[in-house]
Amino acid sequence: MKPSVEILIEKYRNNLYVMAFSVCKNAQDAEDVVQDTFIQYWSQKKEFESEQHIRAWLIRVVINKAKNKNNTFFRRNALPLEDYIQTLTFESEESSELFEAVMNLPEKYRIVIHLFYYEDYSVNEIAKILKLTQSNVKVRLSRGRLLLRNTLKEDWGYDE
Amino acid sequence: MTNKEKYKKAFSAVHPSDEFSLEVEKMKRIRKRYVCKKMAASILCCVLFMTSAKVAYAMDVGGIQRTVQLWIQGDCTNVTVQFEGDGTYSMEYTDADGNEQFRGGGGVEFASDGSEIPLSEEEIMEYLTMPDVEYKDDGSVWVYWYDQKVDITDKFVDGVCYVKFVKDKEPMYVTVKYHGGFAAGPHKYVDPDSWVSN
Numbered sequence: 001m002k003p004s005v006e007i008l009i010e011k012y013r014n015n016l017y018v019m020a021f022s023v024c025k026n027a028q029d030a031e032d033v034v035q036d037t038f039i040q041y042w043s044q045k046k047e048f049e050s051e052q053h054i055r056a057w058l059i060r061v062v063i064n065k066a067k068n069k070n071n072t073f074f075r076r077n078a079l080p081l082e083d084y085i086q087t088l089t090f091e092s093e094e095s096s097e098l099f100e101a102v103m104n105l106p107e108k109y110r111i112v113i114h115l116f117y118y119e120d121y122s123v124n125e126i127a128k129i130l131k132l133t134q135s136n137v138k139v140r141l142s143r144g145r146l147l148l149r150n151t152l153k154e155d156w157g158y159d160e
Numbered sequence: 161m162t163n164k165e166k167y168k169k170a171f172s173a174v175h176p177s178d179e180f181s182l183e184v185e186k187m188k189r190i191r192k193r194y195v196c197k198k199m200a201a202s203i204l205c206c207v208l209f210m211t212s213a214k215v216a217y218a219m220d221v222g223g224i225q226r227t228v229q230l231w232i233q234g235d236c237t238n239v240t241v242q243f244e245g246d247g248t249y250s251m252e253y254t255d256a257d258g259n260e261q262f263r264g265g266g267g268v269e270f271a272s273d274g275s276e277i278p279l280s281e282e283e284i285m286e287y288l289t290m291p292d293v294e295y296k297d298d299g300s301v302w303v304y305w306y307d308q309k310v311d312i313t314d315k316f317v318d319g320v321c322y323v324k325f326v327k328d329k330e331p332m333y334v335t336v337k338y339h340g341g342f343a344a345g346p347h348k349y350v351d352p353d354s355w356v357s358n
Contacts, residue, residue, distance in 0.1 A: 064299025095170035117167035
């Protein structure tokens with residue numbers, strides 16, 4: 001199966017943008033990454049097995065492209081993260097602090113945390129997307145949670 | 161409220177900008193530019209490879225045909241190479257996915273008086289057995305040399321990655337600039353500042 005890119009844009013544009021942003025921490029770069037990902041989808045002949053397969057592929061491509069953005073020699077004149085956060089409208093102070101705490105996590109923990117808490121992927125699914133072992137994902141998840149708890153104290157619960 | 165609910169609530173504030181356009185027609189135009197850019201990048205890689213051997217890229221034209229085994233992206237592949245005798249070559253093979261592939265290139269060496277000496281068959285074969293770098297569709301980056309391959313997607317520091325291969329106790333040092341070409345040699349890493357990226 002290969003749904004039209006218009007359908008996928010409508011369905012995944014926002015989630016892919018949030019995923020890209022959570023990796024590269026830059027709005028302009030995140031938009032470039034999402035656009036490049038849809039161009040990649042649109043221009044290749046790859047067939048997919050299922051809707052889940054497409055979603056996982058899009059997310060993997062977005063993550064890799066966003067990591068690549070971080071690796072490029074010259075980056076855009078980025079708006080500092082703190083300034084960007086000021087432009088966002090959070091529902092509460094707690095949400096703003098959680099967002100900032102996640103953004104301050106090391107990249108490898110941030111990605112796993114985001115896939116688990118935002119995209120609702122299981123440890124097994126995250127391992128497949130990132131091509132890691134399940135135990136590696138568990139470790140990153142656990143360390144990410146610990147860092148969030150240290151920062152957010154009681155605002156970050158013990159539930160998983 | 162669970163952690164998941166708190167997390168989703170916090171990230172619900174993040175949206176692409178209003179100017180962010182994902183219109184398909186616009187994407188098609190961008191794709192055309194992207195293809196051109198990729199072609200330019202692959203030509204640049206040839207130039208870099210050739211430059212490291214003190215040669216320069218030349219147009220491939222239409223010699224001696226040989227069937228050889230080459231390692232292409234980690235797979236031992238039967239390749240038909242046509243040496244044109246003017247320093248250029250063309251080759252065709254079937255890749256691991258069963259697709260027919262056609263590639264070509266070549267170069268000339270500059271003599272001290274500035275005249276051009278076409279690359280010999282041996283020099284071209286040496287070039288074809290050098291390491292290769294691939295930027296995959298999923299965004300990952302791989303370096304290949306003979307049957308060895310390394311995923312270097314996460315290994316770039318300031319846009320540069322260094323990879324050392326060893327085959328039959330002989331080392332091969334590869335310097336890769338992210339989307340800026342690469343250079344390889346058996347003695348030491350080539351300084352990434354020694355060539356200009358596109």
